[in-house]
Amino acid sequence: MEGVVHKEFLEQRQTVNSERYISTLQALKLRLRRVRCDKDSILQHDNARPHTSRQTQDALRQLDLTTLPHPAYSPDLAPSYYYLFPQPKNYMYLKGHHYDNDEEVIADVRRWCRAQPSEFFADGVRQLVKRWRLCVDRNGDYVEK
Template identity: 80%
Template sequence: MEGVVHMEFLEQGQTVNSERYISTLRALRLRRVRRDKDSFLQHDNARPHTGRHTQDALRQLELTTLPHPAYSPDLAPSGYYLFPQLKKYLKGHHFDSDEEVIADVGRGCHGQSSEFFADGVCQLVKRWRLCIDHDSDYVEK
């Protein structure tokens, strides 16, 4: 809730597959500031996140994940909270290189207060409740 723990960017043309995602999980595990039992990983049901190799890696790395109901794309704080704010921050900026974009995205994320991130997590709790109350048939309109 206090901020971005890990950020990485793919080279143009690359996609996230199970192998790449497991590599990211390992980097996340190495960089985690808080290794207590109150830390959770939230990801969606995309194939790289749900495959057998990924699930094995999650157990090996002792990363506890929050379950994610199927067809509930609006439960990812990055999608409903962080990215819209980041888009506002980047609006009107022009970049000459990928490195400039990466640097400005980093400034936009790391410049947010811990209250900003706590608010995003609080909104997640409300969204989860709506999803559960609607038998996982909740999509924000």
Template identity: 80%
Template sequence: MEHRHKTSPSRKKFKVVASARKVLFTFFWDMERVVHMEFLDQGQTVNYERYISTLRSLKLSFGRLRSDKDSILQHDNARPHTSRQTQDALRKLERTTLPHPAYSLGLAPSDYYLFRQLKKYLKVHHYDNDEEVIADVRRWCSGRSSEFFADGVRQLVKR
């Protein structure tokens, strides 16, 4: 707050750089690699229909990468993830689902491990458009070793 005389001109605020847009993506990973990743178009939101579509794509990715059905799927408790329709789709996916305690953001492995590392990497780069961000995120993910992903799962067990 600053004290000024009534007749003093108001301060002008200049925007030096346009605000960065956000790129939203859905991401599934296991102890070895990224299993499935989808980027949302600008303005698109995640509702249960969109999430069910993602789960169908995930099932195809599982089919290509894993023959076993011993995978455990953990996701947070956002509304699109907990709807009745989503729960039905998860049963059709035929994967065990690890329940996520209410409001326990510290348990989501992507939040405390993977996204923290990705944010550190992206922070020092400048992108002109969404396609560059998406390409760099894909490149970063494919450059992680299986040990990187295994460490994230091990840390979840500790938490």
């Protein structure tokens, strides 16, 4: 709830498959060990194939990462969908800015993440709790209808 623990940027035209996602999970686990006690961390990811593959599920068990179940057809439960990614679009450096290369974009995104107070991230988690409750109350139906 206090901030971004781990971030990675893909090269252009690179896609996320199970192998790539497992590599990210391994890096995340190492980062959690370094920056905070990972026993209280819960990973939330959606039902994309790289997240649900047998290899990924095996890796999650091996890494001892606790995951929050994600109802099918509910992309609006991902904080990146409803909270995190829309925010930088309004960030004064990103909005309407043309970048000459990927490194400039990455630097601005990192700058934006560091500039957010811990309350910003805590608010995103609180909104997630509300959305989960709505989803459960609606038997897994979309939150934003």
